[in-house]
Amino acid sequence: MNIVNIVVAYKYAPDPQEATVSSDGTVDFSRAKAVVSDYDAVAIGYGRRLATACGATLVGVCVGGPQSAKPVATKAALSRGLDRVVVVADDELETAGSTRTAQAIAAVVSQLGDVALVLAGDSSMDVAARMTPSVLAGLLGWPMLSDVETVALADGSAALERLTPQGVQSITVALPAVVSLTSEAWPVKPPGMKDLLAAGKKPVEIKSVADLGLTLADEGTVVSRAKLGGSARLGVVIDTSDPAAAAATLVEALRAAGALSEGGLA
Amino acid sequence: MSEDQFDFDVTVVGAGVAGAVTAYLLAQKGLSVALIDRGETPGSKNLSGGVLYCRSMTTVFPDFFDQAPYERRISRNQLVFMTPESSVALDYADERLHRGGTAVTVLRAKLDAWLAERCEEAGVMVMPGTRVDGLRIDQGRVVGVRAGEDELNCRVVVAADGVNSFLCRDAGLRPKPASNQLALGVKAVVKLPDGQLESRFGLAPDHGAALALVGDCTQGVGGGGFLYTNRDSCSVGLVLRLDDLVRQGLRSVDLFDHLLAHPLLERYLADGQLVEYGCHLVAEGGRAMRGQIVHNGLVVVGDAAGLTINTGFTVRGMDLAVGSAIAAAEAVAAAIAADDVSAAGLAPYETALDQSYVGQDMRTFAKAPHFMEGDRLYHDYGPLLADILFQIYHLDTSPRHRLMKVARSALKASPLRLTQLARDGWEGVRAL
Numbered sequence: 001m002n003i004v005n006i007v008v009a010y011k012y013a014p015d016p017q018e019a020t021v022s023s024d025g026t027v028d029f030s031r032a033k034a035v036v037s038d039y040d041a042v043a044i045g046y047g048r049r050l051a052t053a054c055g056a057t058l059v060g061v062c063v064g065g066p067q068s069a070k071p072v073a074t075k076a077a078l079s080r081g082l083d084r085v086v087v088v089a090d091d092e093l094e095t096a097g098s099t100r101t102a103q104a105i106a107a108v109v110s111q112l113g114d115v116a117l118v119l120a121g122d123s124s125m126d127v128a129a130r131m132t133p134s135v136l137a138g139l140l141g142w143p144m145l146s147d148v149e150t151v152a153l154a155d156g157s158a159a160l161e162r163l164t165p166q167g168v169q170s171i172t173v174a175l176p177a178v179v180s181l182t183s184e185a186w187p188v189k190p191p192g193m194k195d196l197l198a199a200g201k202k203p204v205e206i207k208s209v210a211d212l213g214l215t216l217a218d219e220g221t222v223v224s225r226a227k228l229g230g231s232a233r234l235g236v237v238i239d240t241s242d243p244a245a246a247a248a249t250l251v252e253a254l255r256a257a258g259a260l261s262e263g264g265l266a
Numbered sequence: 267m268s269e270d271q272f273d274f275d276v277t278v279v280g281a282g283v284a285g286a287v288t289a290y291l292l293a294q295k296g297l298s299v300a301l302i303d304r305g306e307t308p309g310s311k312n313l314s315g316g317v318l319y320c321r322s323m324t325t326v327f328p329d330f331f332d333q334a335p336y337e338r339r340i341s342r343n344q345l346v347f348m349t350p351e352s353s354v355a356l357d358y359a360d361e362r363l364h365r366g367g368t369a370v371t372v373l374r375a376k377l378d379a380w381l382a383e384r385c386e387e388a389g390v391m392v393m394p395g396t397r398v399d400g401l402r403i404d405q406g407r408v409v410g411v412r413a414g415e416d417e418l419n420c421r422v423v424v425a426a427d428g429v430n431s432f433l434c435r436d437a438g439l440r441p442k443p444a445s446n447q448l449a450l451g452v453k454a455v456v457k458l459p460d461g462q463l464e465s466r467f468g469l470a471p472d473h474g475a476a477l478a479l480v481g482d483c484t485q486g487v488g489g490g491g492f493l494y495t496n497r498d499s500c501s502v503g504l505v506l507r508l509d510d511l512v513r514q515g516l517r518s519v520d521l522f523d524h525l526l527a528h529p530l531l532e533r534y535l536a537d538g539q540l541v542e543y544g545c546h547l548v549a550e551g552g553r554a555m556r557g558q559i560v561h562n563g564l565v566v567v568g569d570a571a572g573l574t575i576n577t578g579f580t581v582r583g584m585d586l587a588v589g590s591a592i593a594a595a596e597a598v599a600a601a602i603a604a605d606d607v608s609a610a611g612l613a614p615y616e617t618a619l620d621q622s623y624v625g626q627d628m629r630t631f632a633k634a635p636h637f638m639e640g641d642r643l644y645h646d647y648g649p650l651l652a653d654i655l656f657q658i659y660h661l662d663t664s665p666r667h668r669l670m671k672v673a674r675s676a677l678k679a680s681p682l683r684l685t686q687l688a689r690d691g692w693e694g695v696r697a698l
Contacts, residue, residue, distance in 0.1 A: 022539060031541070033307050033379075071386050072307070072394070193302070193416035196393040197273065 001155050003056040003175075004114035008047045009105050009136070010040035010060055010077055012068040013126040025227030029126065034067060036076045038188050039121030045186040046151070047119045048081035054153055059112060060085035063104040065094030069206045078199035079191035086112070086205045088212065097127075097219045102135035107212040109140060117151075117158065118142075120180040130180075137178040144178045145171065149185050271419055274300045274391070275602055277411050278424040279398045279433060281308035282374075283318075284568025284587035285426030286381035287326055291595035293388040297602065300418060301382070301390050302411070304397040308382035312374040312546075316494055316501060317476050319369045319585040322623075326588065327384065335380050336370035337496035338474025339363070342467070345579055346530070347648035348481040348491075353530045354651040355477075364473055371474050371494045371501070372584075373455070398427070400436050401564070407608070408437065408563035421607050422598050423564045426591075429549045431570035439566065440557030445509040447551030447572075449489055452518050453503035455496070456538035466534055467495055478579060481648030483525045487511050490578070491525050493534065499541060500534065502526070505548055505581070518545065549574045549583075553632045559619070560612045567594045573624060575631050582627075589624035633693070642682060642690060650680045 018032035036044075044060065051058035060082040062068050069089035077085055088104040096104070109115050118140075120133040130146070137144030149168070150161040153175075162169045163182055191199070209216060236253060240246045254260045278289040281303035289301040305312070317340060324330045341364035346355040363369070382392050402410035402417055410419040425433040429448070434440040458466070467475045479491030488507035493500055504525060506518055525531060549555055555572035559565060567573075568587035575582045597615035601607045619625050653676040658669070667675075677684065 020541065033310070035306065070383075072382070072392065075392075190395060193393060193396055193413045193418055196396065197300075197391065197418075200391050 001054045001153065003054045003116045003153060005059055005112055005116065006047050006051045006056045007059050007061055007105075007109055007112065007115050007118045008040070008043045008082065009118060009120045009132065010036055010044065010062050011101075011124045011126075012036060012062055012064050012073045012077070013124055016125055021228055025229065027225075027228060034073065035125075036073075036080065037121065037125035039123060039125060039183055040077075041080050041121075041188040042183060042186045043119040043121045043181050044077065044080040044082055045188055046181055049186075050117070050151060050153055051083070056116070058083045059115075061088075061105050061108045062086075063088045063093055063096060063101045065089065065091060069204075071200075071204075074204045075196065075199045078202045078204075079195040081195070082202070084203040084205070086207065088207050088209070090209045092209050092216060096216075098129055098131035098135050099219050100216045102132050102139055103214055103217060104209070104212065105132070105136050106139040107214055108207070109136075111212070116175045117153070118176075118178045119151075120178070122147075122180060122183045133178050133180045140176070140178070142176050142178050143173055144180075145173060146180045148179045148181050151179060151181075272421060273410075273418045274298045274420045276300070276422045276424060276598060277302065277418050277420040278426055279411060280426035280428055280568075280570070281305070281378060281382055281385075281392065281394070282312060282426060282428060282568060282587065283378070283381065283584045284570070284573075284591050285424065286378065286385055287323075287588050287591035288424050288426060288567055288595050288598075289390045290381070290385045290388050291326065291591065292599060293385065293390045295595070295599045297599060299385075299390045300393055300420070301385055302393045302396050302398055302413070303382075304395070306395045308378045308392065308394055310375060312378055316371065316492065316581065316584075317369050318372045318377075319580070319582060320367060322585055322588040322592065324367070326592065331367055333380075335376040336372050338371050338469075339367055339472055340369040340371065340476050340494075341473045342469065342475040343579070344475065344477040346477055346479045347651050348479055348483050348528060348530065349648045349652045350482050351529065352648075352652040352656070353528075354648065354655060369476070371476070371496050373496060373501070398433070401433055403437070406562055408561060421563065421602055422612070424594060424598065425564060425566045425570050426568050426587075427570050429547050429569040429572075431566065433564075434557065434566055434570055437561060437564065439559075439561055439564075440572075443549070443551060443555055443572075445512065446507060447549065447555045448508045449505045449548040449550045450508055450511060450518055450545055451503060451505050451548045452522050452543075452545045453501060454522075454543040455499050455501050455541045456535050457499040457541050458535070458538050460498070462537075463495060463498055463500070469495065478581070479525075480578065481645075483521075483528065485514075485516060485521055485524060486645045487514055487516060487521065492581070493531065500538070502531065502535065505550075505576075507550060508547075550576060552634060553628045556628075560609050560616050562608050563612075565594045565598060565612055565615050567591055573628065575627055575634065577631055577634050586624045586627070589622050590619055593618040593622055593624070642686060646680055646682045650676055650682055653679065 012034050014029045014032035015035045019029045021027050047058050060077050066089050069087045074085050086108050123130045134144050147163045148160050149163055152159040157174050160171045238246050238249050275297040276292050277300045278285045279302050281301050289299045293299045342359040344355045344357045346353050386392050396413050398411045398413050400412050401408050408423050427433050474495045477493040483491035488510040489505045491504045493502045549569055549572050559571045567590040573586040573590055594615050601611040654673050657672040
């Protein structure tokens with residue numbers, strides 16, 4: 001099989017688990033540390049297996065602000081199993097949306113050449129628009145398949161299994177293609193010391209928007225963000241000294257609030 | 267083991283202040299260093315956010331004040347004795363403290379991340395998200411570390427894994443600490459409404475306050491409370507001696523709520539928003555807790571070496587961590603250069619530590635833990651001071667008495683006896 005490069009698009013994004021929601025519903029990401037999400041780790045892990053099987057190079061491509069190019073960021077991605085990374089890090093891309101992100105990835109993919117497959121995770125962890133792979137495929141003129149569970153590569157084509165609401169589809173597609181994987185496609189495990197050690201020695205290429213000769217598209221302007229809605233907290237405190245009684249009281253309270261139906265969760 | 271079997275010259279376990287500074291200094295000396303931390307990012311497992319006495323830090327990082335993410339320079343210190351309704355404070359503000367940059371408040375999530383970046387710049391291989399399971403020991407020598415299925419081989423391991431130091435315990439260097447040598451630290455960071463912090467604490471920009479709280483805040487449990495000002499938030503918490511907490515059957519969460527409800531704290535923290543909270547063990551044993559800090563192929567630094575001092579006025583750990591890191595880096599580099607990383611080859615670390623301000627201060631305050639264990643400090647002094655001052659300020663048309671008589675009658679009403687007062691005074695002077 002003659003596959004030279006497999007690309008994994010990943011994002012170094014703030015971890016929503018560390019975002020805080022204030023009492024007035026404002027969501028604050030400023031204290032959330034950036035990570036390579038588990039969704040992206042699925043794509044990298046799956047890509048590693050494919051690349052090893054066919055002798056291809058697994059290239060990570062990341063687009064973001066300057067902190068995406070810091071050693072802690074690139075090592076976090078490389079330790080998951082990438083052979084090398086290309087980071088498009090630029091102040092201009094700090095708040096890039098799907099369109100600009102896809103533009104930058106497309107430029108890197110074109111420069112790399114010989115890319116048979118671009119893998120992506122289910123979605124980004126912080127925005128979760130699930131658009132970037134589609135915009136990328138559009139820019140490249142390649143097919144895009146989402147919610148893919150398995151990929152089997154052959155010469156010039158790939159056999160995929162794709163989860164749809166109607167069931168599993170088996171698809172054969174000509175390469176090159178863009179594929180986004182489900183979050184279950186690969187069992188993620190944390191990198192070990194040797195993975196981290198190896199990561200420190202792998203090549204990292206950092207590019208700016210100017211290096212790629214990109215003219216970034218207009219993505220519109222965010223005028224305001226709605227605060228998280230939802231009803232105000234009722235502030236009911238249940239005494240837990242008798243656990244069984246507490247559980248019964250909780251169920252009653254949830255039922256009264258309409259959160260529970262007879263079948264279970266409403 | 268031959269040259270090429272070593273992954274690194276030195277492996278440092280724990281990327282807190284002690285570990286990061288040791289790693290940084292060793293890398294600067296040209297050694298290959300790995301810095302391992304179990305937190306996904308260095309600092310994420312850390313809770314201490316307190317006062318860093320930073321003179322030693324500025325010798326390591328001369329640009330500390332320009333570059334490091336500190337919160338405020340402390341120019342105002344208070345020691346506050348609390349009763350349920352009152353607080354009596356020794357309030358000390360001094361411009362010299364600010365000018366000299368003696369102490370700063372820090373939030374460790376930010377500081378540790380900054381230190382790790384300095385380490386990477388110096389060439390340290392930083393490995394976050396990795397939990398070291400144990401030491402690799404070969405014929406009585408530490409030769410590396412184990413983590414999951416992986417092993418790292420190195421000439422020297424630096425144990426900087428904190429107060430619980432499982433590495434030291436596994437290596438048999440230190441017994442499990444006694445419960446009177448440990449305290450439970452409970453802390454919350456409370457963000458104040460914009461612009462409120464400086465006016466509430468009476469601070470100029472970049473100036474900070476540090477309050478040490480004694481008495482009702484712990485409801486008599488050995489230990490104390492603290493309130494530090496960060497940039498736009500406060501770190502507030504309790505340090506509770508474990509043995510006393512258990513003996514009195516109290517819960518830390520109840521004590522913490524009790525502290526926050528005190529009128530003094532309530533006013534400082536009004537309309538604040540809780541941003542983070544947590545708890546952590548704190549070493550309180552002083553010199554007696556240190557154990558063995560040098561072994562074949564291993565040195566122990568920072569909290570793992572039991573390096574903390576609590577005098578009631580100042581609670582120190584991070585500055586001692588830096589001091590131990592400086593001493594350890596010198597000795598480890600010299601031992602590697604001399605190709606003798608045995609306990610004897612690394613022994614100059616212990617000597618240098620003992621001769622440094624760390625060792626000297628640990629000896630000077632060796633009696634402090636015992637003195638701080640005295641119950642009267644937490645039960646009786648707050649009410650006594652408050653009663654004396656109440657008699658002075660509470661004019662209710664009854665005839666006044668001279669101060670001496672007021673003091674004597676307050677003492678009579680207090681469970682404290684004059685002999686105890688004298689003894690505590692004497693012991694306090696000797697211990698502190």
